[in-house]
Amino acid sequence: MFYREAGDFKTSYEQDSQTFPIKFDRFRYYAVLAIAFLVVPFVINDYWANAILLPFLIYAIAAIGLNILVGYAGQVSLGTGGFMAVGAYACYKFMTMMPEVSMFVHVLLAGGMTAIVCVVFGLPSLRIKGFYLAVATLAAQFFLVWLFNRVPWFYNYSASGQISAPERDVFGIMITGPNAPAWATYMFSLIFLTLCALVARNLTRGTIGRSWMAIRDMDIAAEIIGVNPLKAKLTAFAVSGFFIGISGALFFSVYLGAVEVGEAFGITKSFLVLFMVIIGGLGSIFGSFAGAAFLVLLPVVLKVVGVDVLGWPTDIVAHFQLVIVGALIIVFLIVEPHGLAQLWRVAKEKLRLWPFPH
Amino acid sequence: MPDQFLFATEVFINGLMAGVLYALVALGFVLIYKASGIFNYAQGVMALFAAMTLVGIMNGQVPFSHIINAVFGTEIHHFGWHVPAFLAIILTVGVMVGFAWLVQRLVMRHLVGQEPIILFMATIGLAYFLEGVSDLMWGSEIKKLDVGLPQGGSFWIEDMTAGLGSENFYGFFIDNLDMVATIVAALLVVGLVLFSQYTKQGRAMRAVADDHQAALSVGISLNFIWVLVWSVAGFVALVAGIMWGTKSGVQFSLSLIALKALPVLMLGGFTSIPGAIVGGLIIGVGEKMFEFWIGPLVGGATENWFAYVLALLFLVFRPQGLFGEKIIERV
Numbered sequence: 288m289f290y291r292e293a294g295d296f297k298t299s300y301e302q303d304s305q306t307f308p309i310k311f312d313r314f315r316y317y318a319v320l321a322i323a324f325l326v327v328p329f330v331i332n333d334y335w336a337n338a339i340l341l342p343f344l345i346y347a348i349a350a351i352g353l354n355i356l357v358g359y360a361g362q363v364s365l366g367t368g369g370f371m372a373v374g375a376y377a378c379y380k381f382m383t384m385m386p387e388v389s390m391f392v393h394v395l396l397a398g399g400m401t402a403i404v405c406v407v408f409g410l411p412s413l414r415i416k417g418f419y420l421a422v423a424t425l426a427a428q429f430f431l432v433w434l435f436n437r438v439p440w441f442y443n444y445s446a447s448g449q450i451s452a453p454e455r456d457v458f459g460i461m462i463t464g465p466n467a468p469a470w471a472t473y474m475f476s477l478i479f480l481t482l483c484a485l486v487a488r489n490l491t492r493g494t495i496g497r498s499w500m501a502i503r504d505m506d507i508a509a510e511i512i513g514v515n516p517l518k519a520k521l522t523a524f525a526v527s528g529f530f531i532g533i534s535g536a537l538f539f540s541v542y543l544g545a546v547e548v549g550e551a552f553g554i555t556k557s558f559l560v561l562f563m564v565i566i567g568g569l570g571s572i573f574g575s576f577a578g579a580a581f582l583v584l585l586p587v588v589l590k591v592v593g594v595d596v597l598g599w600p601t602d603i604v605a606h607f608q609l610v611i612v613g614a615l616i617i618v619f620l621i622v623e624p625h626g627l628a629q630l631w632r633v634a635k636e637k638l639r640l641w642p643f644p645h
Numbered sequence: 646m647p648d649q650f651l652f653a654t655e656v657f658i659n660g661l662m663a664g665v666l667y668a669l670v671a672l673g674f675v676l677i678y679k680a681s682g683i684f685n686y687a688q689g690v691m692a693l694f695a696a697m698t699l700v701g702i703m704n705g706q707v708p709f710s711h712i713i714n715a716v717f718g719t720e721i722h723h724f725g726w727h728v729p730a731f732l733a734i735i736l737t738v739g740v741m742v743g744f745a746w747l748v749q750r751l752v753m754r755h756l757v758g759q760e761p762i763i764l765f766m767a768t769i770g771l772a773y774f775l776e777g778v779s780d781l782m783w784g785s786e787i788k789k790l791d792v793g794l795p796q797g798g799s800f801w802i803e804d805m806t807a808g809l810g811s812e813n814f815y816g817f818f819i820d821n822l823d824m825v826a827t828i829v830a831a832l833l834v835v836g837l838v839l840f841s842q843y844t845k846q847g848r849a850m851r852a853v854a855d856d857h858q859a860a861l862s863v864g865i866s867l868n869f870i871w872v873l874v875w876s877v878a879g880f881v882a883l884v885a886g887i888m889w890g891t892k893s894g895v896q897f898s899l900s901l902i903a904l905k906a907l908p909v910l911m912l913g914g915f916t917s918i919p920g921a922i923v924g925g926l927i928i929g930v931g932e933k934m935f936e937f938w939i940g941p942l943v944g945g946a947t948e949n950w951f952a953y954v955l956a957l958l959f960l961v962f963r964p965q966g967l968f969g970e971k972i973i974e975r976v
Contacts, residue, residue, distance in 0.1 A: 422907045426953035437944040606780040613774025621755040
């Protein structure tokens with residue numbers, strides 16, 4: 288009743304092939320965009336931006352990127368942390384080498400750089416499959432982190448070995464550095480997330496997305512019906528790398544401001560993003576958002592409940608957090624292995640039939 | 646003999662020893678993967694948990710004392726007794742069997758027939774969970790583990806080999822513990838092979854590894870076999886935990902040895918016990934030699950990634966690893 292496709296007539300090809308063909312979806316999408324762009328920037332404060340909104344936006348970009356690789360193209364990758372580090376360091380180098388260029392360009396260039404690196408590490412996927420590939424991508428994770436730790440050129444020979452973002456502005460508004468206002472960093476990340484999600488959604492609906500899915504479902508059969516596995520796999524790595532690079536660049540420049548590579552982009556980051564993708568739902572753009580929101584909010588909620596409400600010591604709460612996150616992941620996988628996106632699909636089905644049960 | 650050559654030999658031997666320790670961890674992975682197709686990321690944390698439990702039992706620590714103290718305001722930490730190492734090991738094996746049963750009962754049983762990636766993620770969840778539990782149970786500070794294994798360099802070997810080179814060469818430095826580990830690993834492998842060849846349960850285990858449905862149809866209980874396999878993996882984890890714990894203390898980083906074992910698995914093949922051993926030796930020697938020759942040129946600490954890159958290059962030529970089952974793909 289609330290959600291229906293019936294009566295939504297298309298009279299032209301443009302209407303039929305628009306990003307959200309169903310009217311309800313489209314209006315929901317406009318509503319969410321309107322709130323995100325027109326309401327949130329005016330009510331945002333530093334705590335909300337730094338604890339919840341910025342990590343959510345940035346992880347959502349990374350999750351979309353990884354979802355393209357794992358959920359759509361079926362190539363399991365555990366190298367996300369390393370690729371985010373490439374984005375961060377590329378962004379840093381571009382920022383310091385070309386200070387006069389706009390931040391938008393830096394972030395996009397960082398994404399492009401990561402795409403190239405990702406394709407290089409994606410090459411073995413043509414030979415190696417399944418778990419062997421997953422473990423092979425760990426090579427990227429460890430090698431890249433080591434590289435950024437050991438080669439001083441990457442961190443501009445700074446004494447601490449860290450990189451810290453210089454102050455940069457877009458149209459006169461501070462975006463990076465300690466003096467950037469919360470709404471500006473929020474808007475900057477939001478613009479990238481919106482663009483990435485739009486691009487991802489349209490890529491996955493088109494020829495290239497279908498070739499990814501064909502490769503995922505059965506690569507040999509796909510090859511026989513004429514999908515080029517080389518092209519499909521490497522484009523998946525490239526697009527995924529581009530998004531992950533953007534998120535790494537934002538994570539460093541806008542969110543953290545200064546990073547130490549082993550700490551910020553270690554293997555736990557790879558697992559975290561993979562969890563987001565799996566809990567959100569493999570092969571679903573909405574799922575990437577849901578997974579990112581869930582895993583960003585969970586520790587915040589647990590901390591608030593444990594420390595502020597129950598008044599336990601922080602170290603015990605931190606350990607409990609591990610236990611609860613671990614248990615929740617297992618429960619999730621048992622109850623709903625297709626993730627939050629599947630719950631949303633079920634909800635839509637219910638809304639469509641409401642008030643009838645069947 | 647030239648000193649450089651002798652140093653290289655020493656590095657080589659130490660690499661072999663380190664490789665044995667990697668192989669010990671890899672063995673636990675292979676067992677579970679063969680029997681249930683689950684790639685058990687939690688193996689490293691299981692080693693940590695086993696080692697912590699062992700230390701906790703030996704020292705008579707009160708489990709969950711932190712929480713009890715925080716909630717009830719009490720100040721209890723120890724029961725006040727010390728358990729001899731041998732008894733503590735047996736008790737820890739009991740705990741690991743109980744853990745295996747719980748995992749099977751609460752987690753894996755509900756995930757039968759899911760895709761491998763889902764199972765893999767479940768074991769990562771398990772790893773987080775177990776890490777949190779072991780910290781809550783026994784506290785997160787670094788502990789010393791001493792079950793009476795010899796430690797430090799072997800003077801006997803040092804004296805014997807000191808005459809080989811010039812006066813700058815003091816003989817091979819080989820850790821006693823590494824030699825013990827090698828012997829234990831050899832015994833463990835022999836024991837596992839005997840177990841899987843000559844006992845009823847071992848044969849049932851191999852049958853399950855071959856074909857789940859066929860095994861089920863001749864009356865083998867899959868549930869029992871999976872509990873058995875997880876228990877054996879828990880035992881292997883305990884052995885690995887004792888060795889690594891004695892070497893570098895029982896602490897969080899112990900769980901990271903799982904990451905050391907992954908390239909070993911790739912190289913040797915996920916399904917082969919000899920593969921785990923040979924892969925471990927190749928990785929151990931390879932990374933030590935690389936660090937010895939190339940490490941100084943590129944800034945050191947190459948051990949973190951070299952094993953992975955080696956395994957990656959290797960896989961490009963042989964996608965199923967050294968001893969893995971040939972991957973046959975059909976449409």
